[in-house]
Amino acid sequence: MRILLVEDDAALGDGIRAGLRLADYAVDWVRDGEAARSALLDHSYHACVLDLGLPKRSGLAVVEELRQRGNPVPVLILTARDSTADKIAGLDAGADDYLTKPFDLPELQARLRALLRRAAGASTPTLEHNGVVLEPASKRVTRNGEAVAVSAREYALLHDLLSHRNHIRTRSQLEESLYAWGEETGSNTIEVYIHHLRKKFGADFIRTIRGLGYRLGGPD
CATH class of the missing domain: 3.40.50.2300 (Response regulator)
Structure with missing residues (x-):
């Protein structure tokens, strides 16, 4: 954020x-x-x-x-x-x-x-989608009740996608969300973190919308 x-x-x-x-x-x-x-x-x-x-x-x-x-x-x-x-x-x-x-x-x-x-229009202090729960106060992430270790960047990306779970997020929007002025980003940095999150939460958890960006996948 x-x-x-x-x-x-x-x-x-x-x-x-x-x-x-x-x-x-x-x-x-x-x-x-x-x-x-x-x-x-x-x-x-x-x-x-x-x-x-x-x-x-x-x-x-x-x-x-x-x-x-x-x-x-x-x-x-x-x-x-x-x-x-x-x-x-x-x-x-x-x-x-x-x-x-x-x-x-x-x-x-x-x-x-x-x-x-x-x-974000959230009525509760947690963000949730398909069994994945993020608790902003404690920075804790779980999947089906089991704790999942994520890096700071993975957490930030997951937080952004969960906060906009009904929207497509472009690569540039995700970079704007994750990085402050002066922080260098590689050409495929977002893709690397997306790959890491898919390994932890399933290949279908984050969908690639060709030519547009990314959004959370599967039924809510």
Whole structure:
């Protein structure tokens, strides 16, 4: 899952990025409102963690323009502004959640999981298809009740496919989901991870739609 982090404090931003990477998110980090605006225009994200007090353009202006353009990406405001008026302004501008600094990283991760779950239209905290169950909170994957070991990239790819189980996902969409800026990908990287997941869950678990991409296969 790819996250945009918008935070101008270097030490805090570095810590948040490291913590989210440990939770298997691909994280792009920018430090001002104009860079955030450009990133949101040019790339697709699963969620955005956004400070309010930013150089060049305020976080509030970023989220207002985002919603005016009809971009539904979930936004979690992360700020030191803790007044009720600030919280109301942020939520009314279009943010989906509001967390004040200082904060605990596990709470930020839990709030992100909740935002991503709602954005995917999931009513439960687990993702499931044909006996394969993924638990985002624990990063646990099972098949018919038995634990299955997956790598971080395999987990991220599986999470993406389960989150879009009724849709075809193109190779470029999967790459956007799995990799942050500066991370190199081989020409057949996605195909390699697809192959690994098929070995673990069955050849028909992921279907190749010729000329289009991939989707989960079999009856739901």
